[in-house]
Amino acid sequence: MDAQYEPTGRWADFLHYIGEFYNMGEYGIIYSTKRWPKRLVKVVNCDITDGPSNIKQTDFFEEFWSREISGLPFISAFCRTKLTKPLKTRLEHGVVGSEADYQEAMNILDMEVGDEMGMWVMEKAAYIGLTHPHITKKEMIKRVAQAAYNIETETGFVLTDLKEPNYGFRQDGSAFIFDFNYNTPSIKEFTLDEYYQQVKYAAWD
Numbered sequence: 001m002d003a004q005y006e007p008t009g010r011w012a013d014f015l016h017y018i019g020e021f022y023n024m025g026e027y028g029i030i031y032s033t034k035r036w037p038k039r040l041v042k043v044v045n046c047d048i049t050d051g052p053s054n055i056k057q058t059d060f061f062e063e064f065w066s067r068e069i070s071g072l073p074f075i076s077a078f079c080r081t082k083l084t085k086p087l088k089t090r091l092e093h094g095v096v097g098s099e100a101d102y103q104e105a106m107n108i109l110d111m112e113v114g115d116e117m118g119m120w121v122m123e124k125a126a127y128i129g130l131t132h133p134h135i136t137k138k139e140m141i142k143r144v145a146q147a148a149y150n151i152e153t154e155t156g157f158v159l160t161d162l163k164e165p166n167y168g169f170r171q172d173g174s175a176f177i178f179d180f181n182y183n184t185p186s187i188k189e190f191t192l193d194e195y196y197q198q199v200k201y202a203a204w205d
């Protein structure tokens with residue numbers, strides 16, 4: 001096999017992790033796991049051509065997934081690999097028979113054997129957006145802002161795109177952010193209050 005197409009990491013483990021289609025965004029597909037009802041697998045294709053966001057997200061989690069940074073989801077496994085045939089088949093089969101539109105989901109992954117993929121197993125939020133039933137909206141915004149600020153402090157990256165579908169809450173009321181864009185450290189860092197304003201205005205409609 002051409003060296004540049006060699007799969008890397010624990011990609012075969014993900015054959016056992018990836019379950020059924022769970023949800024999708026503009027750029028990634030979320031699967032349930034076969035083993036753990038409270039964890040999800042996110043899969044992105046780093047070789048899709050319309051922008052660097054999947055590469056950036058994969059770079060970020062590759063560097064930080066195992067550091068247990070407060071404000072990020074707990075991540076139990078990560079893999080960046082060239083796509084193999086068995087993995088491609090598993091990703092396709094996870095969508096077949098689900099409520100997702102098969103073609104729509106496949107267009108998001110837009111995958112060919114040999115493409116570089118990022119995948120990680122993360123905890124599933126009990127509540128998405130500002131929907132925790134026992135916490136005021138103001139307090140929820142505060143906790144999301146604090147999560148973003150912690151991530152910035154721990155990683156040095158400035159977080160953006162802090163809209164409701166990109167974060168959630170655990171049953172115990174702690175917040176974490178599972179999807180975001182980020183800027184390099186050369187960009188001015190945000191204060192805790194600036195994150196508060198961002199989360200508030202992003203949720204404002």
Ligand SMILES: Nc1ncnc2c1ncn2[C@@H]1O[C@H](COP(=O)(O)OP(=O)(O)OP(=O)(O)O)[C@@H](O)[C@H]1O
Nearest residue numbers: 023024025026027028030123124125165166178179
């Ligand atoms: N850890 C998680 N816990 C619960 N739900 C999640 C989790 N990760 C993703 N989801 C669900 O899947 C949806 C899409 O996930 P995500 O935002 O990561 O995808 P994306 O393609 O990167 O999104 P975007 O369209 O913002 O680029 C989320 O809005 C959320 O409903």
Ligand SMILES: [Mg+2]
Nearest residue numbers: 025165166179
């Ligand atoms: Mg998102």
